[in-house]
Amino acid sequence: MVTGLAIALVLLFAAGAARADDRDVVAASINQFIVPGYERLAEEAGLQSDRMTGLCAEPGEAALAAARVQFSALVRAWSQMEIIRFGPIVADNRLERMFFWPDRRGIGLRQVQVIIAEENPGALDAVTLRTKSVAVQGLGALEFVLHGAGAETLAGADGAFRCAYGSTIAGAIETLAEGVAADWLAPDGIAARLVDPSPDLVDYRSEAEVWRELVGVFVHGTELVRDTRLNPFLGSGDDSEANPRLAPYWRSQLTLASLAASMEAMRSLFVVSGLEEALTGDNRFAAGAFIFELDNFASAIVGIDPDLEAALADQDMRVRLRYLVILTRSLQNIVVLQIAVALGVSAGFSALDGD
Amino acid sequence: MWDRRTFMRAAGAGFAAGLLPAGAEALERAEAIIASACLKPDGKFGVVLMSETGRIISALDLPDRGHDVTQCLATGRLVAFARQPGTFAVVLSRQGEGLATIASAPGRHFYGHGVFSPDGRLLYATENDFDNAAGIVGVYDATDGFHRVGEFASGGVGPHDLLLSADGRYLCVANGGIQTHPDFGRTKLNLSSMQPNLAWIDRDNGTVIAVQGLPDVLHQLSLRHLAAGRDERIWVGAQYEGPQDQIVPLVGAASPEDGFAFAHLPDPVTVQLANYVASIAALPGGGEIAVTSPIGNIAVILDETGRLLSVKALKNVSGVAGTRAGFALSTGDGVFRANQQAAAVMPGVEFDNHLFLAG
Numbered sequence: 001m002v003t004g005l006a007i008a009l010v011l012l013f014a015a016g017a018a019r020a021d022d023r024d025v026v027a028a029s030i031n032q033f034i035v036p037g038y039e040r041l042a043e044e045a046g047l048q049s050d051r052m053t054g055l056c057a058e059p060g061e062a063a064l065a066a067a068r069v070q071f072s073a074l075v076r077a078w079s080q081m082e083i084i085r086f087g088p089i090v091a092d093n094r095l096e097r098m099f100f101w102p103d104r105r106g107i108g109l110r111q112v113q114v115i116i117a118e119e120n121p122g123a124l125d126a127v128t129l130r131t132k133s134v135a136v137q138g139l140g141a142l143e144f145v146l147h148g149a150g151a152e153t154l155a156g157a158d159g160a161f162r163c164a165y166g167s168t169i170a171g172a173i174e175t176l177a178e179g180v181a182a183d184w185l186a187p188d189g190i191a192a193r194l195v196d197p198s199p200d201l202v203d204y205r206s207e208a209e210v211w212r213e214l215v216g217v218f219v220h221g222t223e224l225v226r227d228t229r230l231n232p233f234l235g236s237g238d239d240s241e242a243n244p245r246l247a248p249y250w251r252s253q254l255t256l257a258s259l260a261a262s263m264e265a266m267r268s269l270f271v272v273s274g275l276e277e278a279l280t281g282d283n284r285f286a287a288g289a290f291i292f293e294l295d296n297f298a299s300a301i302v303g304i305d306p307d308l309e310a311a312l313a314d315q316d317m318r319v320r321l322r323y324l325v326i327l328t329r330s331l332q333n334i335v336v337l338q339i340a341v342a343l344g345v346s347a348g349f350s351a352l353d354g355d
Numbered sequence: 356m357w358d359r360r361t362f363m364r365a366a367g368a369g370f371a372a373g374l375l376p377a378g379a380e381a382l383e384r385a386e387a388i389i390a391s392a393c394l395k396p397d398g399k400f401g402v403v404l405m406s407e408t409g410r411i412i413s414a415l416d417l418p419d420r421g422h423d424v425t426q427c428l429a430t431g432r433l434v435a436f437a438r439q440p441g442t443f444a445v446v447l448s449r450q451g452e453g454l455a456t457i458a459s460a461p462g463r464h465f466y467g468h469g470v471f472s473p474d475g476r477l478l479y480a481t482e483n484d485f486d487n488a489a490g491i492v493g494v495y496d497a498t499d500g501f502h503r504v505g506e507f508a509s510g511g512v513g514p515h516d517l518l519l520s521a522d523g524r525y526l527c528v529a530n531g532g533i534q535t536h537p538d539f540g541r542t543k544l545n546l547s548s549m550q551p552n553l554a555w556i557d558r559d560n561g562t563v564i565a566v567q568g569l570p571d572v573l574h575q576l577s578l579r580h581l582a583a584g585r586d587e588r589i590w591v592g593a594q595y596e597g598p599q600d601q602i603v604p605l606v607g608a609a610s611p612e613d614g615f616a617f618a619h620l621p622d623p624v625t626v627q628l629a630n631y632v633a634s635i636a637a638l639p640g641g642g643e644i645a646v647t648s649p650i651g652n653i654a655v656i657l658d659e660t661g662r663l664l665s666v667k668a669l670k671n672v673s674g675v676a677g678t679r680a681g682f683a684l685s686t687g688d689g690v691f692r693a694n695q696q697a698a699a700v701m702p703g704v705e706f707d708n709h710l711f712l713a714g
């Protein structure tokens with residue numbers, strides 16, 4: 001297990017031109033949110049791996065239920081961290097291997113079904129699994145294993161291959177998460193570069209670029225939730241266009257739990273980093289508005305039926321789901337038009353959102 | 356190229372008289388005009404026409420955010436395209452009056468770039484056949500209300516900029532390789548498997564005569580913007596979608612016969628471009644190429660052998676156009692800088708990615 005000690009030392013002795021306050025925000029983002037978040041993800045993936053091993057060794061309803069419960073913890077842990085879309089997680093297609101979404105044409109799903117139907121032995125080995133499509137090695141594939149058509153076989157001997165495949169996936173996720181956490185903890189790694197940007201570096205040459213990365217988490221995180229999680233299943237037009245099967249994690253009914261976790265993570269990062277405090281004077285209102293809307297999101301999503309088919313059939317819940325979309329837009333506007341500007345990050349539309 | 360006298364004749368006295376004094380003065384001095392999509396001070400998206408020194412001649416509202424502009428050299432008319440995944444293109448006169456709006460076909464959206472045939476009769480636009488994740492070049496009849504008369508495959512996914520070859524026979528399309536679908540906004544759907552290329556397409560029949568791909572290690576290097584250089588070469592500016600701690604080449608040049616080759620910029624300059632070239636432009640007579648990066652806050656000028664000539668620092672610089680006086684630059688903060696002149700600041704204006712030099 002990795003620890004935060006190495007990075008704490010790096011930060012303690014870091015020297016450079018950055019203002020202390022700025023550096024504190026960056027260091028807190030890393031030490032209080034990013035590193036513990038990936039460590040937690042690795043732990044949840046390790047537990048998932050244990051549950052799968054247990055299920056495969058002694059198949060049964062109770063063991064299957066335990067594996068499914070752990071899957072929900074794993075999805076929450078990832079949904080918190082997926083708002084971070086820079087650094088080690090984007091190297092080596094890790095982001096896509098962890099969770100390939102959206103999978104618009106269901107290609108990943110078909111590949112997973114073929115692996116299970118043909119009992120492809122290559123999918124049972126972590127090394128060969130990695131050479132396969134990104135869509136068959138992550139949370140989407142594991143969800144199908146645990147909740148897709150035929151998942152009930154996991155409780156008996158007929159599900160042996162399916163279980164072993166799920167176990168391999170869980171192990172791959174654990175390895176991936178540990179790798180990401182280790183990269184964040186490397187003494188001369190990304191954490192040191194973010195804290196001490198320098199013109200000599202390839203990725204972070206100035207404090208402005210670091211701020212841009214950090215503020216970008218909120219800009220792109222709110223957009224991600226809206227454009228790839230909510231809108232696709234809600235449809236842009238009238239309610240007849242809604243299709244719960246276009247939602248991520250609909251099979252496990254974890255769609256809303258995942259969304260809530262991503263938005264909670266934005267709140268955590270915003271608060272623990274000290275960004276909230278860094279906004280002073282009139283800009284405090286922008287910080288307040290951001291938190292207010294995040295809290296609105298959290299209250300609105302509570303009580304919506306996790307079974308999206310049922311939720312979409314209910315007038316009140318449909319309205320609340322659409323309200324979530326409005327909130328993501330409002331949150332993104334607050335970040336782009338107020339917070340980014342207040343922090344001196346060029347909200348300039350080319351730089352933050354180029355083409 | 357349209358000169359000022361032709362323009363004044365075409366525009367008629369009524370137009371010049373109707374301009375505000377500052378606008379009329381800008382027009383009087385204008386030799387060529389520069390067009391740019393922008394966010395205006397009133398908070399609306401639009402397209403502005405400026406003199407080469409950055410004096411605004413006209414501003415026209417667009418239905419939503421625009422991207423690049425192109426021009427018919429036979430009639431002088433301009434077309435401003437919606438930014439992807441937008442569905443409109445607005446035809447405007449060289450005086451900035453809106454003439455028509457082209458709507459994208461069902462199942463298609465624009466990518467933001469287009470080019471006219473040399474005789475001005477046809478307009479080609481990069482488009483997305485989004486349900487099939489296929490790049491398309493849409494063909495419009497500019498002599499007949501810009502009706503869509505056909506389309507052909509762009510030779511790749513996510514076509515962005517396109518240009519005519521030097522002899523006017525081929526279209527060179529930068530297939531950026533990035534799959535998007537309007538159901539998911541602007542989300543990049545295939546970063547792990549993208550395969551960008553440059554495709555050369557026979558305009559007469561849509562045949563792809565050459566496809567220039569990249570080595571596997573650069574499969575996440577999105578080829579996006581183009582500028583015509585000397586010797587029938589087309590210059591390419593790229594954006595890297597891979598890990599940001601890697602140094603990859605971002606500028607290159609290609610011809611159908613000789614293939615694609617990267618320019619060898621010094622690593623520190625490549626690093627400053629921050630894996631993101633927003634725009635690329637050539638001087639009208641050729642010889643020099645400029646690329647911009649609003650992330651690195653620089654414009655880099657090279658000669659056509661790929662040798663570095665200069666690096667200009669300018670915050671949030673993105674738009675660039677080659678004018679007879681050198682390169683003009685624009686920024687997301689409303690700064691316009693003609694070559695070797697003091698920067699003009701237009702408060703409240705945010706220039707979008709591209710400047711287009713209109714004849």
